[in-house]
Amino acid sequence: MVHEAKHLLISTHKSPDGDAIGSSLALKQALEKLGKTVTVVVPDAFPSFLNWMVYKGDLLQFDQQSEAAKEALKNADLVFSLDYNTLSRVGKGFEEVLRADNTPKLIIDHHREPEEEAFVAGLHDIEASSTCQLVYDFIQSFDQKGLIDKRTAACIYSGIVTDTGSFRFRSTTAKTHRVVADLMDLGLVTGEVYNEIFDTNSLDRIKLLGYVLDKKLTVFPELELAHITLSEQELKDFNYKSGDTEGVVNYPLSIEGINVSCIMKESGGIIRMSFRSKGDIDVNLFARKYFSGGGHLNAAGGMSELGLEDTIAKFEASAKEYFGA
Ligand SMILES: [Mn+2]
Numbered sequence: 662m663v664h665e666a667k668h669l670l671i672s673t674h675k676s677p678d679g680d681a682i683g684s685s686l687a688l689k690q691a692l693e694k695l696g697k698t699v700t701v702v703v704p705d706a707f708p709s710f711l712n713w714m715v716y717k718g719d720l721l722q723f724d725q726q727s728e729a730a731k732e733a734l735k736n737a738d739l740v741f742s743l744d745y746n747t748l749s750r751v752g753k754g755f756e757e758v759l760r761a762d763n764t765p766k767l768i769i770d771h772h773r774e775p776e777e778e779a780f781v782a783g784l785h786d787i788e789a790s791s792t793c794q795l796v797y798d799f800i801q802s803f804d805q806k807g808l809i810d811k812r813t814a815a816c817i818y819s820g821i822v823t824d825t826g827s828f829r830f831r832s833t834t835a836k837t838h839r840v841v842a843d844l845m846d847l848g849l850v851t852g853e854v855y856n857e858i859f860d861t862n863s864l865d866r867i868k869l870l871g872y873v874l875d876k877k878l879t880v881f882p883e884l885e886l887a888h889i890t891l892s893e894q895e896l897k898d899f900n901y902k903s904g905d906t907e908g909v910v911n912y913p914l915s916i917e918g919i920n921v922s923c924i925m926k927e928s929g930g931i932i933r934m935s936f937r938s939k940g941d942i943d944v945n946l947f948a949r950k951y952f953s954g955g956g957h958l959n960a961a962g963g964m965s966e967l968g969l970e971d972t973i974a975k976f977e978a979s980a981k982e983y984f985g986a
Contacts, residue, residue, distance in 0.1 A: 666738035668698045674745035675704040675752040679823030681744045684792040687816035691800040691808040700733035704752040708904020713857045723755040744792035746772035769795050790832040793820025811848035869899035886921040887913035893927045910935045932972040934963040951979040
């Protein structure tokens with residue numbers, strides 16, 4: 662299917678993260694080496710810690726360039742869906758356009774329970790550390806030398822290092838490390854990429870983190886659970902930019918005896934939630950059951966339209982019910 666296609670469109674999820682952008686750009690770079698025309702469409706802005714990865718003209722942002730994105734879709738022989746398992750993850754506007762279009766969609770993803778009807782084929786493995794790791798396998802399947810250069814290797818590594826919490830989540834396997842070793846053989850300098858991603862914080866972001874940990878962290882020792890909440894106004898006070906709270910949800914998990922963490926963030930009247938857990942505790946099911954979300958066993962997302970205070974109350978009650986048992 663990929664061999665015959667000439668014009669390809671790569672799509673990824675809303676609020677694209679390191680894995681979404683890294684996998685999209687890595688796949689684009691490799692496919693272009695195979696002589697394909699490739700357009701990457703992302704639903705909205707990506708965090709600034711990924712600026713170094715994205716060159717001018719690399720991607721279209723649907724919320725600002727929807728006409729160009731629609732044009733690219735019209736010309737596409739094949740659509741790639743990277744790092745998302747259901748079309749609703751690309752956001753309303755882009756979802757409508759993708760659903761109305763009947764270009765075959767090929768999924769490369771590691772989230773649970775994909776919307777099977779939406780995709781014709783793909784590479785789907787919930788055990789994979791990241792979509793970047795799957796994209797690496799996908800590129801290797803062409804069995805052609807030179808498809809992964811130093812820059813492509815850096816893109817793939819970025820998704821792996823961010824999605825595995827720097828190789829500490831249980832999705833990190835021997836295979837994950839083997840892929841990174843291969844990437845190093847291809848020119849990847851891990852320290853350089855790590856520095857670009859993790860050591861380029863703004864002062865506002867570090868101050869927001871300090872404020873959150875000091876004032877906004879609530880711990881429920883008996884439930885082995887903690888949550889962080891942020892109102893729109895608080896985010897504004899710290900000049901919040903997309904990506905500034907990335908990873909903040911992991912801090913409570915570093916407290917001894919805390920096994921579940923949640924961050925609730927208000928934005929445009931909607932509360933976006935991220936859940937993290939340790940061991941066998943399933944936040945994917947929890948997010949599905951109570952907050953119209955899902956994801957992975959130890960990392961999931963959800964949302965609520967109840968307003969911040971009622972969402973906090975609902976979270977505390979449902980956590981008691983679900984995790985208390
Ligand atoms: Mn991912």
